[in-house]
Amino acid sequence: MRKLIVLCSCLIFIVLAGCSQPPKPSNKILLWHWMTDRNDTFQRLAQQYKQETGIEVIVQLFAPSDSYSQKIIAAAQANVLPDIYGILDKKSIVADFIKAGLVTDLTDAMDADAGSWKNSLFDRALADKRFEVGNIYGVKPGIYGVPIDVTNVQMLYNKKLLAKAGITTAPGTWEEFIKDAQALKRVGITPFVSGWGELWLADCFASNYAFNIMGEEKIFATFRGQVKYTDPDWIRVLSVFADLRDKGVLMDGIVTKGNKYAEQDFALERAAFAFNGSWCVNVYHDMNPGLDYGVIPPPPISTAYPLKIWGGAGSSFVVNAGSPNKDKAIAFLKWLTAKGQQVVLAQETNNLPSNKGALLAISPILKEFAGNMDTTTHPTIWPLNEDPLVIEAFDKGIQAIIIGEKTPQQVAQDVQVVKDRQMARGK
Amino acid sequence: MNSKAKAAAIFKDNLQNFFFVLPAFAIFCTFYIYPFLNMIFLSFHEWRGIGPMHFIGLQNYQELMSDNLWWDSMGHAGYITLIALTFQNALAFALALACDREIRMKRFYRVVFFIPPVLSEVVVGLIWNWILNPEMQNGQHIGLLNHLLYTSGFPQLVHNWLGDPKTALTTIAIVNSWKGFGWGFIMLLAGLQTIDKQLYEAAKVDGASSWKIFTNVTMPMMMPVILVVVILTILGCMQVFVLILTMVNEGLVNHTDVPVLRILSAMTGTNRFGYACAEAVNFGVILVCISFMTKKLSDKAKQV
Numbered sequence: 001m002r003k004l005i006v007l008c009s010c011l012i013f014i015v016l017a018g019c020s021q022p023p024k025p026s027n028k029i030l031l032w033h034w035m036t037d038r039n040d041t042f043q044r045l046a047q048q049y050k051q052e053t054g055i056e057v058i059v060q061l062f063a064p065s066d067s068y069s070q071k072i073i074a075a076a077q078a079n080v081l082p083d084i085y086g087i088l089d090k091k092s093i094v095a096d097f098i099k100a101g102l103v104t105d106l107t108d109a110m111d112a113d114a115g116s117w118k119n120s121l122f123d124r125a126l127a128d129k130r131f132e133v134g135n136i137y138g139v140k141p142g143i144y145g146v147p148i149d150v151t152n153v154q155m156l157y158n159k160k161l162l163a164k165a166g167i168t169t170a171p172g173t174w175e176e177f178i179k180d181a182q183a184l185k186r187v188g189i190t191p192f193v194s195g196w197g198e199l200w201l202a203d204c205f206a207s208n209y210a211f212n213i214m215g216e217e218k219i220f221a222t223f224r225g226q227v228k229y230t231d232p233d234w235i236r237v238l239s240v241f242a243d244l245r246d247k248g249v250l251m252d253g254i255v256t257k258g259n260k261y262a263e264q265d266f267a268l269e270r271a272a273f274a275f276n277g278s279w280c281v282n283v284y285h286d287m288n289p290g291l292d293y294g295v296i297p298p299p300p301i302s303t304a305y306p307l308k309i310w311g312g313a314g315s316s317f318v319v320n321a322g323s324p325n326k327d328k329a330i331a332f333l334k335w336l337t338a339k340g341q342q343v344v345l346a347q348e349t350n351n352l353p354s355n356k357g358a359l360l361a362i363s364p365i366l367k368e369f370a371g372n373m374d375t376t377t378h379p380t381i382w383p384l385n386e387d388p389l390v391i392e393a394f395d396k397g398i399q400a401i402i403i404g405e406k407t408p409q410q411v412a413q414d415v416q417v418v419k420d421r422q423m424a425r426g427k
Numbered sequence: 428m429n430s431k432a433k434a435a436a437i438f439k440d441n442l443q444n445f446f447f448v449l450p451a452f453a454i455f456c457t458f459y460i461y462p463f464l465n466m467i468f469l470s471f472h473e474w475r476g477i478g479p480m481h482f483i484g485l486q487n488y489q490e491l492m493s494d495n496l497w498w499d500s501m502g503h504a505g506y507i508t509l510i511a512l513t514f515q516n517a518l519a520f521a522l523a524l525a526c527d528r529e530i531r532m533k534r535f536y537r538v539v540f541f542i543p544p545v546l547s548e549v550v551v552g553l554i555w556n557w558i559l560n561p562e563m564q565n566g567q568h569i570g571l572l573n574h575l576l577y578t579s580g581f582p583q584l585v586h587n588w589l590g591d592p593k594t595a596l597t598t599i600a601i602v603n604s605w606k607g608f609g610w611g612f613i614m615l616l617a618g619l620q621t622i623d624k625q626l627y628e629a630a631k632v633d634g635a636s637s638w639k640i641f642t643n644v645t646m647p648m649m650m651p652v653i654l655v656v657v658i659l660t661i662l663g664c665m666q667v668f669v670l671i672l673t674m675v676n677e678g679l680v681n682h683t684d685v686p687v688l689r690i691l692s693a694m695t696g697t698n699r700f701g702y703a704c705a706e707a708v709n710f711g712v713i714l715v716c717i718s719f720m721t722k723k724l725s726d727k728a729k730q731v
Contacts, residue, residue, distance in 0.1 A: 073476045073477060075475050077477070093477065188566060190562070193731050197675060198677060252563075252590065253560060253590045254590075255561065255680075256589050256674070257676070258676045261556070270562060270569075388696060388697035392697065396678075396681060403592065403679070405592060405680065
């Protein structure tokens with residue numbers, strides 16, 4: 001019988017131990033992030049913050065970003081989110097987090113002191129987690145995230161390889177780009193590489209040219225179902241990839257290439273042009289410190305509309321609305337995005353700072369990236385987004401064009417079939 | 428002892444036993460039964476991973492039935508499994524038979540053959556990515572396979588193995604077999620070593636040829652082991668995905684999609700958790716059916 005009592009006691013203890021107490025305010029803030037390249041700097045800055053304020057920031061890294069995303073969703077379901085975290089997902093998912101009461105509205109903090117915090121940051125970066133009046137997600141208007149850095153995706157060119165082919169200036173138009181690619185091919189240099197095995201990067205490239213060819217109104221009209229993907233302008237966007245394929249511009253195996261491999265190819269001078277984000281500066285520096293390259297927006301194919309590149313907030317943090325340390329978490333993020341800390345982050349991690357005042361301290365190549373920030377756009381700031389299944393069909397279609405399996409017209413029809421199906425379902 | 432006291436003693440014994448089993452039962456329920464039931468529950472809902480769930484009945488399953496990409500992915504996994512069942516297991520059996528004999532450096536071979544399965548799928552994917560790299564630099568093939576083909580006088584065979592829909596899936600299936608044959612090898616070798624050597628000697632005395640000995644002694648004795656290897660191969664290969672993710676990222680159009688990748692894509696790419704769960708339930712049922720059928724077939728084979 002004694003055994004039985006001992007067993008019962010153990011079970012009761014286990015059950016009681018599982019019942020957690022509601023969290024209490026403390027001088028410790030828990031931050032979860034996914035940025036392997038910034039972890040050391042975050043840790044150092046957290047120590048500095050503790051020395052300055054006495055508040056300990058526990059920085060925990062969970063990489064890669066895909067796993068981090070899943071961890072955040074699982075933590076949200078279990079209601080065990082940390083004080084500060086990031087949501088690496090579509091704006092609709094960010095909206096779901098906000099509506100579930102998991103994200104703090106930072107508008108008041110941003111607007112305090114005549115908006116000094118808000119005004120110190122790039123507006124484009126803030127737009128990533130800002131919900132405007134009348135937004136389609138039904139979220140209360142406000143700013144819900146703090147950008148730690150900004151980023152954009154552009155074309156890079158290797159100056160040495162271009163010189164080998166007798167090219168003295170970077171291309172300014174699509175025709176010049178194709179002409180340069182032919183010249184590079186003649187001297188045995190692969191013209192272009194990108195990590196299009198990661199579909200979002202090919203989608204980003206297509207989106208650049210969609211803005212250039214038809215302008216944003218027509219793009220959004222397509223999302224609303226008012227314009228078909230079989231429209232000549234969309235076929236022209238898809239034909240960009242057929243053109244790249246037919247002219248032999250693309251590196252072999254580009255459709256299954258991860259961006260890490262594409263970065264390696266460009267850093268090791270296996271290709272003259274690349275399409276990549278500003279985070280690549282750090283990557284290239286690690287792989288080949290002597291790499292001499294420049295930055296240009298993808299060469300426009302049309303003069304009808306301005307070409308827009310993807311960019312905005314690189315990495316953002318949000319504050320857990322259920323955190324007892326909410327105010328301390330906000331104060332820490334304000335400190336982290338102040339000029340001094342942003343300079344440290346920019347210099348140590350080679351990322352574009354989100355604080356405008358820190359721009360003076362960045363490297364010349366990052367300044368080239370920063371030079372085109374005004375032409376950036378991003379799905380997270382668009383008034384509406386395309387259905388994910390349509391995006392998947394579109395991106396897979398791009399792959400099919402590159403490997404010569406389908407024509408742009410066939411892909412456009414396939415995408416429209418998916419679009420019609422989703423529209424019929426009311427999505 | 429009267430009957431009342433007897434019943435009380437039995438009850439006490441049962442209660443004690445129940446409490447001993449309870450921790451294991453609780454863990455099993457928490458980590459297996461609950462997630463499994465929850466997955467079935469979610470498969471009847473539309474849910475994006477966060478926020479409210481909407482009950483939609485069998486709609487996810489209806490959509491799944493007409494989802495060509497899903498059934499294509501099932502076919503791709505089936506093809507990879509077929510290559511493994513034939514090529515991989517035949518190789519494993521042949522090598523196990525070779526190592527079961529008195530040959531030199533037997534232990535060395537056993538270790539070498541067991542290296543690929545010990546490696547993580549990510550490492551194997553990265554190694555083979557380098558071997559199969561289709562690029563050229565300064566007129567030289569970077570990938571080892573294309574370099575060897577070119578330098579050994581077969582330039583016409585140089586190919587973009589993972590970038591061509593005609594060869595991508597077969598290439599992945601072969602790499603998967605390369606990675607997996609070591610498990611079969613070890614299990615089959617262990618099985619061969621349990622066969623009583625006297626059976627072979629008796630067969631030889633009776634004048635049986637090597638082939639007769641193989642078909643009438645080795646194979647019947649090995650059937651239980653072969654069955655286990657077959658079931659494990661089917662279950663393992665049908666669920667392959669890390670290797671594919673490492674070798675071709677998000678896939679070559681849809682030519683390299685397998686069920687687990689479709690489930691992953693529904694969850695992370697399109698945030699359709701309910702649909703992903705319906706796919707998972709459907710996939711699980713198919714795997715159970717295949718295992719059951721394999722077991723039945725093997726039982727019949729044993730009776731024959």
